[in-house]
Structures are given as C-alpha cells and as structure tokens.
Amino acid sequence: MxxxxxxxxxxxxxxxxxxxxxxxxxxxxxxxxxxxxxxxxxxxxxxxxxxxxxxxxxxxxxxxxxxxxxxxxxxxxxxxxxxxxxxxxxxxxxxxxxxxxxxxxxxxxxxxxxxxxxxxxxxxxxxxxxxxxxxxxxxxxxxxxxxxxxxxxxxxxxxxxxxxxxxxxxxxxxxxxxxxxxxxxxxxxxxxxxxxxxxxxxxxxxxxxxxxxxxxxxxxxxxxxxxxxxxxxxxxxxxxxxxxxxxxxxxxxxxxxxxxxxxxxxxxxGIDKLRAHELALTKRFLNGIRNIPHLRLCGPDHTDNRVGVISLDFLNRDNAAVSFELEQRFGILVRCGLHCAPSAHRSLGTFPKGTVRFSLGYVNTAADVDAAVAAIRSLV
Ligand SMILES: Cc1ncc(COP(=O)(O)O)c(C=O)c1O
Incomplete structure (x- = not known):
C-alpha cells in the first residue's frame, strides 16, 4: 500500500x-x-x-x-x-x-x-x-x-x-x-x-x-x-x-x-507558488469534508489567514483509533492527540480529547487530498 x-x-x-x-x-x-x-x-x-x-x-x-x-x-x-x-x-x-x-x-x-x-x-x-x-x-x-x-x-x-x-x-x-x-x-x-x-x-x-x-x-x-x-x-x-x-x-x-x-x-x-499550491489543496480538503456528518472541523472553514493544518474531531469515534485505522487501512499518516498545545485545545473546545491532524506539504497532490477525504468519509 x-x-x-x-x-x-x-x-x-x-x-x-x-x-x-x-x-x-x-x-x-x-x-x-x-x-x-x-x-x-x-x-x-x-x-x-x-x-x-x-x-x-x-x-x-x-x-x-x-x-x-x-x-x-x-x-x-x-x-x-x-x-x-x-x-x-x-x-x-x-x-x-x-x-x-x-x-x-x-x-x-x-x-x-x-x-x-x-x-x-x-x-x-x-x-x-x-x-x-x-x-x-x-x-x-x-x-x-x-x-x-x-x-x-x-x-x-x-x-x-x-x-x-x-x-x-x-x-x-x-x-x-x-x-x-x-x-x-x-x-x-x-x-x-x-x-x-x-x-x-x-x-x-x-x-x-x-x-x-x-x-x-x-x-x-x-x-x-x-x-x-x-x-x-x-x-x-x-x-x-x-x-x-x-x-x-x-x-x-x-x-x-x-x-x-x-x-x-x-x-x-518562491513562497507565492508554494502558498498557492497549499491553498488549493487546503480548499479542496475543506470542500471535501464540509458535509460529512459526525465530524467537527476544529479551525477555520476558509483559506484566509490559514495554513494547511486541518484538525478534525470524529464525534462518534475515538480519535486515536481513527488515526490508527487511517494508517492501517488507508496508508495515511497523520498525528492524533493534543499536539504539545493543551491551551490551544482548550480554546478550540477539544481538550482533553484532542484531534486528528492532517497537515499538507509541498509534495502533496489533489489525489492525496481526495484519498484522505474518502478515508474520512468511510471512517465516520
Ligand atoms: C507552533 C509551534 N511552536 C513551536 C514548535 C517547536 O518546534 P520544534 O519542535 O521544531 O523545536 C512547534 C513544533 O511543532 C510548533 O508547531
């Protein structure tokens, strides 16, 4: 895989x-x-x-x-x-x-x-x-x-x-x-x-x-x-x-x-090209997850003043189990938990449960984002 x-x-x-x-x-x-x-x-x-x-x-x-x-x-x-x-x-x-x-x-x-x-x-x-x-x-x-x-x-x-x-x-x-x-x-x-x-x-x-x-x-x-x-x-x-x-x-x-x-x-x-790529992928990700039930996006649902760090709370699942399954079943590597930032999670209302964090990079593609969205849909 x-x-x-x-x-x-x-x-x-x-x-x-x-x-x-x-x-x-x-x-x-x-x-x-x-x-x-x-x-x-x-x-x-x-x-x-x-x-x-x-x-x-x-x-x-x-x-x-x-x-x-x-x-x-x-x-x-x-x-x-x-x-x-x-x-x-x-x-x-x-x-x-x-x-x-x-x-x-x-x-x-x-x-x-x-x-x-x-x-x-x-x-x-x-x-x-x-x-x-x-x-x-x-x-x-x-x-x-x-x-x-x-x-x-x-x-x-x-x-x-x-x-x-x-x-x-x-x-x-x-x-x-x-x-x-x-x-x-x-x-x-x-x-x-x-x-x-x-x-x-x-x-x-x-x-x-x-x-x-x-x-x-x-x-x-x-x-x-x-x-x-x-x-x-x-x-x-x-x-x-x-x-x-x-x-x-x-x-x-x-x-x-x-x-x-x-x-x-x-x-x-050039930073402009890298940013444009990341913005396009972030937008695709946000659009892809928008209507998935039992899922809370813990962060802005837009690409203004935002980087490609997307935290999700799987409301009817255990977030740690979701990240484990993301790797085992779909080969998708993410980070789960509190991300060394307990106060941030208190602000977002996700303490102490934490979130599943997907974070994009310059080599990621639209196909990677589509695969992540499809995996999320099947895991909720
Ligand atoms: C916002 C923020 N500050 C500080 C750090 C610490 O950086 P490093 O672990 O590279 O020293 C991180 C790492 O994840 C971070 O996300």
Whole structure:
C-alpha cells in the first residue's frame, strides 16, 4: 500500500533531493569545522553557512545584517534562548491562548515571571484589539505563534506588531507553522526576534533552526550557552560580536549544508507558488469534508489567514483509533492527540480529547487530498 504523508506540521517529508545530497557531501567530502581553521574546505563551510544566513535574511525580509541570523539547535531552543535570556523576575509577558509548549513550558520555568493569554476564538484566531487592555507597566514581551499547529489559524502579526511598537514592547514571533508556508515579513511585522525551525516548511533537516534578532534586542539578550566560538580566543569571556555571542560550540554542519540546499530550493520555487499550491489543496480538503456528518472541523472553514493544518474531531469515534485505522487501512499518516498545545485545545473546545491532524506539504497532490477525504468519509 502506498503511504500518504500528511504530518507536515510535525516535520516536512520528503525533503528535496538536494538536501540529503548536500548533507552527504559535507560528511564525505568537506568535514571541516566552522570559524576555527582557515584551510580551503573550512573556508567552503564558512561560505555555505554565510549563504544560509543570507538566504534566511532575504526570505524573511530581515533588515539587519546576516550576522544577526543566529543558527540554533532548533526552534524550541531559539524560543528558550529568548525567554530565558531576556526575562527577569517581576516581568510580565503577553502570549496567545494558542501557544505551543515550546513557549509555555520555558515561560512557566521562569521564577516570578507572570503572563496573560489573549483568548482565541473557536477557530484559533485572537483579536489584536484585545492586547492593549492586557498590557501592564511591567509587560516586557509579546510572544506568539504566528500559525497554530492545531487549527491552522494565522494571527494578524502586522496588527500585533503595530500595537507592540506603539507601546515599545518587543514582539517575538514563533514561526514554526508559517515559515515556508505563509509570507512572513520581519520588517512589516515590526519584530524584535523571529524563531524558526529548519525542518518543517523550510524543508531542511531536524536539529537546526534560526533566531533572527534586531541589534537592539540582541544587546538586551543574555546568551544562555557559553563556550568556544573560534573567535576572541585570547579571552575567557564570550565575545560581543554576533553571531558568535549566541553560537558557542561546534555547529551542526551537516544540518547547515542540508538547510542551505533547502533554502535554495524554496527561493527557486518562491513562497507565492508554494502558498498557492497549499491553498488549493487546503480548499479542496475543506470542500471535501464540509458535509460529512459526525465530524467537527476544529479551525477555520476558509483559506484566509490559514495554513494547511486541518484538525478534525470524529464525534462518534475515538480519535486515536481513527488515526490508527487511517494508517492501517488507508496508508495515511497523520498525528492524533493534543499536539504539545493543551491551551490551544482548550480554546478550540477539544481538550482533553484532542484531534486528528492532517497537515499538507509541498509534495502533496489533489489525489492525496481526495484519498484522505474518502478515508474520512468511510471512517465516520
Ligand atoms: C507552533 C509551534 N511552536 C513551536 C514548535 C517547536 O518546534 P520544534 O519542535 O521544531 O523545536 C512547534 C513544533 O511543532 C510548533 O508547531
């Protein structure tokens, strides 16, 4: 049985062929460290890393220099670096009720840091106009997921950024579900930091991500990790220069090579083309399930401000049994449960039951969507 991968919100699959080729080439033919040695292959690794930073800078309309594109071990790390490196006891934070645990768990670890959640509606959208009433004199950050990994709703980051800028509060965006799926503009959203994973819509390998920092925000951020940077080796203190200040230790070079190849693929395709493809598939999916009984769509029934993450509650079935049968009987791979976002499920009214999540990727086709809709119809 052919399998149909519909779990792209967890991680994208398959990756473009150039990704694994670049990773294998690094391991077999380059093998040099970054920022340490100056022989030819080390210089090549340096240039590929610079190309990755430059590509991310262009892709997200990042106005700072490529030095301010920090490569991280992943999106969760980037969000931890921001929350734990910036907030101090007594600070207050505004989040949405749709956050992933990559934001909520580090926030809850911070002593004497309080937060308010902007409530989302039953589709997962927040109203940015609800933010000003939550701002206090000690509000130090607004942190939000751009796109929900449960409902697919994409928040109005431009409106939130305008409020944050008016009140002088740094706005941090978790781009996990929108990077590579939805236009994301650092400048237009007036961000202080953007954290993205390499392995989801940006089509790279796992174990790598990026944190894009304005110079002002970077200066206010304490590095959580300290160690060798290959620079300023005469000092036992971390250098001030970026990216080194936030990139201690030997970097994930197979990951850098793979992600650089993925970014080249994405730039060649263009975000508009990828988005149009995903929108067409999402529309087809939503149309296909609209009149199926005993099924609740937990998210927007339209394609405005939405990514191709479609959560369903099978009202007269056990959702876990449905996902199991989707694989066993139809070869369709999805994710069931609470998706590391309990508060999002509370907002959508699906806590603690959870949902069956179908998430589309650039390689999915209309036939994949039709097969999923037919399977859903027979499973209700
Ligand atoms: C909205 C959101 N934020 C954060 C994360 C964490 O990303 P990662 O697991 O790649 O570190 C995810 C992953 O699913 C996510 O969907």
């Amino acid at each position: 052919k399998t149909i991968y519909l779990d792209n919100a967890a991680t994208s699959f398959p990756k473009p062929d150039t990704v694994s080729k670049a990773m294998v080439r690094y391991v077999q033919e380059v093998g040099a460290p970054l920022n340490r040695s100056v022989y030819g292959s080390a210089q090549e690794a340096e240039l590929v890393t610079l190309s990755l930073r430059e590509q991310l800078k262009r892709f997200f309309h990042f106005p700072e220099r490529a030095t301010h594109v920090i490569l991280t071990p992943g999106n969760t790390y980037g969000l931890n670096f921001v929350l734990k490196g910036y907030l101090r006891p007594g600070d207050h934070v505004i989040v949405s009720s749709m956050e992933h645990n990559a934001v909520m768990r580090p926030l809850l670890q911070l002593p004497e840091v309080t937060f308010d959640r902007v409530p989302a509606d039953r589709d997962g959208f927040i109203d940015p106009a609800a933010i000003p009433a939550l701002i206090r004199s000690n509000t130090k950050l607004i942190v939000m997921a751009h796109g929900s990994n449960v409902s697919g709703a994409v928040q109005d980051a431009e409106a939130i950024g305008a409020i944050a800028a008016r009140r002088g509060i740094p706005f941090i965006l978790d781009g996990a579900q929108t990077a590579g799926h939805f236009p994301l503009d650092f400048q237009r959203f007036q961000l202080s930091a953007l954290s993205v994973p390499g392995h989801k819509g940006l089509l790279g390998p796992s174990g790598i991500g990026a944190l894009l920092l304005t110079d002002k925000f970077a200066k206010a951020l304490s590095p959580l990790i300290a160690g060798g940077t290959g620079s300023a080796s005469d000092s036992e203190y971390l250098p001030d220069a970026l990216p080194d200040r936030f990139e201690s230790g030997t970097m994930n070079l197979p990951g850098i090579y793979g992600w650089e190849a993925a970014m080249t693929f994405l730039s060649d395709q």
